[in-house]
Amino acid sequence: MSKNIKYAVGVDLGGTFIKFGLVTSDGKIVKKTFLDSKANEGPEKVIKQIKRGIKDLLDKSDYKITGIGIGAPGVISIKRGTVENPPNLPGWGKIHLGKIISKEFKLDTFVENDANAAAIGEMIFGAGKKLNSFLMITLGTGVGGGIIFERKLFRGETGAAGEIGHLSIDYKGDKCNCGSFGCIEVYAGNSYLINRVVKEYESNKSSLIFSLVNNNFDSLTPKVISDAVIQGDQFANSIIQQLGNHIGYALASVANLMDITSIIIGGGVAGFGEKLFDSIELSMRERVLKSLQPRIKILPAKLSNDAGIKGASSLVFYKN
Amino acid sequence: MSKNIKYAVGVDLGGTFIKFGLVTSDGKIVKKTFLDSKANEGPEKVIKQIKRGIKDLLDKSDYKITGIGIGAPGVISIKRGTVENPPNLPGWGKIHLGKIISKEFKLDTFVENDANAAAIGEMIFGAGKKLNSFLMITLGTGVGGGIIFERKLFRGETGAAGEIGHLSIDYKGDKCNCGSFGCIEVYAGNSYLINRVVKEYESNKSSLIFSLVNNNFDSLTPKVISDAVIQGDQFANSIIQQLGNHIGYALASVANLMDITSIIIGGGVAGFGEKLFDSIELSMRERVLKSLQPRIKILPAKLSNDAGIKGASSLVFYKN
Numbered sequence: 001m002s003k004n005i006k007y008a009v010g011v012d013l014g015g016t017f018i019k020f021g022l023v024t025s026d027g028k029i030v031k032k033t034f035l036d037s038k039a040n041e042g043p044e045k046v047i048k049q050i051k052r053g054i055k056d057l058l059d060k061s062d063y064k065i066t067g068i069g070i071g072a073p074g075v076i077s078i079k080r081g082t083v084e085n086p087p088n089l090p091g092w093g094k095i096h097l098g099k100i101i102s103k104e105f106k107l108d109t110f111v112e113n114d115a116n117a118a119a120i121g122e123m124i125f126g127a128g129k130k131l132n133s134f135l136m137i138t139l140g141t142g143v144g145g146g147i148i149f150e151r152k153l154f155r156g157e158t159g160a161a162g163e164i165g166h167l168s169i170d171y172k173g174d175k176c177n178c179g180s181f182g183c184i185e186v187y188a189g190n191s192y193l194i195n196r197v198v199k200e201y202e203s204n205k206s207s208l209i210f211s212l213v214n215n216n217f218d219s220l221t222p223k224v225i226s227d228a229v230i231q232g233d234q235f236a237n238s239i240i241q242q243l244g245n246h247i248g249y250a251l252a253s254v255a256n257l258m259d260i261t262s263i264i265i266g267g268g269v270a271g272f273g274e275k276l277f278d279s280i281e282l283s284m285r286e287r288v289l290k291s292l293q294p295r296i297k298i299l300p301a302k303l304s305n306d307a308g309i310k311g312a313s314s315l316v317f318y319k320n
Numbered sequence: 321m322s323k324n325i326k327y328a329v330g331v332d333l334g335g336t337f338i339k340f341g342l343v344t345s346d347g348k349i350v351k352k353t354f355l356d357s358k359a360n361e362g363p364e365k366v367i368k369q370i371k372r373g374i375k376d377l378l379d380k381s382d383y384k385i386t387g388i389g390i391g392a393p394g395v396i397s398i399k400r401g402t403v404e405n406p407p408n409l410p411g412w413g414k415i416h417l418g419k420i421i422s423k424e425f426k427l428d429t430f431v432e433n434d435a436n437a438a439a440i441g442e443m444i445f446g447a448g449k450k451l452n453s454f455l456m457i458t459l460g461t462g463v464g465g466g467i468i469f470e471r472k473l474f475r476g477e478t479g480a481a482g483e484i485g486h487l488s489i490d491y492k493g494d495k496c497n498c499g500s501f502g503c504i505e506v507y508a509g510n511s512y513l514i515n516r517v518v519k520e521y522e523s524n525k526s527s528l529i530f531s532l533v534n535n536n537f538d539s540l541t542p543k544v545i546s547d548a549v550i551q552g553d554q555f556a557n558s559i560i561q562q563l564g565n566h567i568g569y570a571l572a573s574v575a576n577l578m579d580i581t582s583i584i585i586g587g588g589v590a591g592f593g594e595k596l597f598d599s600i601e602l603s604m605r606e607r608v609l610k611s612l613q614p615r616i617k618i619l620p621a622k623l624s625n626d627a628g629i630k631g632a633s634s635l636v637f638y639k640n
Contacts, residue, residue, distance in 0.1 A: 075611055132477070133476075133477050145577075147577075147578075149476075154578075155579070156453075156469075156578050156579020156580060157452070157453050157579050157580060157581065157615070158579055158615075159579070160579040160609070160611060160612065161577065161578050161579035162577070162579075163576040163577060163579075163609060164576075164577055166573070166576040166577075166609055167573040167576060167577055168489065168569060168572070168573050168607070169488065169489075169490075169491045170489075170490050170491055170492065170502075171489045171490055171565075171566070171569040171607075172490065178609055178610070179606075179607070179610065180572065180606075180607040180608075181607070182490075245491075246491070249488060249491040252488070252500065253486070253487040253488050253573070254577060256483040256484075256486040256487060257465075257467075257481065257482070257483060257484055257486075257487055257574060257577070257578075258467075258474075258476050258481050258577075258578070259475070259476020259477050259478055259479070259480040259481035259482075259483075260476060260477060261477065286499075286500075287488070287491075287499070287500040287501070288500075289480070289483060289486055289498055290498070290499065291395055291480060292480065295477070295478075
């Protein structure tokens with residue numbers, strides 16, 4: 001253990017699990033653990049779990065800890081370190097999570113929206129190390145995003161910037177959970193994606209996608225689609241192609257608006273691999289203003305494993 | 321003439337006319353003039369016209385001039401003061417306009433994209449005086465935009481940011497001049513708007529819009545639509561409503577992405593008035609993320625007359 005290495009605690013607060021990691025300033029996890037969130041037992045219980053996890057992590061270790069970073073869902077006030085109405089943590093209202101954890105461990109504590117934490121993580125440790133500006137987009141249950149402009153998180157007026165999942169690509173499109181229509185999340189969010197596949201069952205009955213799950217739609221996941229792609233299934237291929245096109249259209253609009261042309265894509269799409277990335281790049285190029293075309297860059301995220309923990313811990317090194 | 325007042329020259333370079341004004345640091349025009357651009361005679365002629373106009377303006381006056389600001393179409397490199405391929409000025413290529421004018425008059429010269437200049441103008445002199453951040457959108461032949469974030473122009477990576485006209489609201493929509501589909505310019509740009517009206521002629525023959533121009537489609541302008549609205553024409557009303565909705569949808573996406581919720585709207589739509597603004601606000605509110613709703617603000621631009629000259633001159637005071 002070199003004395004020059006700095007350490008941070010990264011906490012990835014999710015609705016089901018809380019993940020904890022001790023991370024070096026060059027992005028290596030030296031120790032990690034996880035606990036149930038126990039979200040249904042209310043915020044006090046969740047906070048107890050967070051404290052317990054951090055204690056476990058620090059127990060019997062003499063690492064010099066620089067601070068604690070927490071990536072949390074929902075609206076975060078960075079100045080006050082509050083977490084407000086996180087969607088998967090019932091009963092929260094507004095909680096000064098930063099203050100509570102900082103007081104408990106006598107360590108500087110930084111709380112950030114999980115999508116923004118992921119973007120900072122990629123900038124400090126990952127695919128954005130050498131990029132001045134980029135857009136991070138995370139494909140999962142929802143579609144999250146974070147904007148890095150000139151090596152700083154672009155937070156907008158209140159810290160809510162980066163919601164690329166709720167950029168609409170079709171104002172007459174399907175309804176989104178947010179209340180709007182045709183949001184990119186409606187095309188790329190996991191459950192929406194599965195629904196689209198199911199809707200096209202009748203005309204694609206022979207696709208591997210369906211035989212892989214014995215026609216049991218409840219077992220359909222993005223992983224299944226990805227497996228079918230790998231085995232050369234045509235319908236699965238067309239689904240990925242479409243998905244890539246939709247994402248590319250949204251990214252073209254973002255690039256035109258913000259003049260940011262490097263995109264890092266993360267989340268549970270690693271399995272879709274090059275096919276998805278190629279189709280995103282192609283459709284973005286096709287639709288973006290000509291003057292921006294030569295600069296388009298689509299990169300896979302590098303923190304795929306433990307992205308949450310690393311992203312959260314990066315908040316400490318970003319701030320320091 | 322108080323000695324404390326600063327003066328700047330504002331030059332609004334257009335494809336048909338070049339407008340010149342001597343503007344005080346509090347946004348009053350004390351003298352103005354204009355000349356033909358003579359764009360068809362090539363860039364050297366246009367530059368001659370610019371020099372001539374500025375000379376005329378400064379002739380026989382002993383104002384203490386702080387600098388010259390030029391608003392120009394096309395891609396501008398702010399660092400080098402170059403103007404590159406402005407769409408309505410044939411044969412330009414890349415010209416160091418800033419250097420040329422600065423050398424001629426021995427005055428600091430600032431060149432900016434006209435849409436960005438308009439945004440800075442509204443910040444320094446107009447509706448954005450008290451706003452920390454806002455999006456300026458200019459409706460005209462095209463749809464331009466400029467982003468002010470924390471009292472600074474958000475230029476993106478290369479100075480091309482703010483092209484809200486090329487944010488697509490329907491990826492399957494009509495083709496835009498830029499090559500993409502469903503861009504907001506396709507809905508709100510003047511000629512597109514007129515085309516939409518003409519397309520609906522058959523089912524709206526009795527509309528005032530058409531009788532006002534004796535069914536001569538070539539005479540249709542936004543002003544005619546606006547006149548019909550004022551006289552209570554239902555079809556004209558529905559056109560404005562639709563226009564407002566489309567703009568509102570685009571603005572909701574921008575707000576979700578950038579967390580900027582104050583919008584200043586300028587350009588040749590003053591005549592459409594409150595009806596347009598109300599419908600923009602309503603549809604933006606309807607589609608934006610719930611957490612942003614309470615902060616939505618739609619404001620008319622204040623520099624409507626001489627916006628080009630004032631916007632250009634504001635570059636001098638912005639920089640100084």
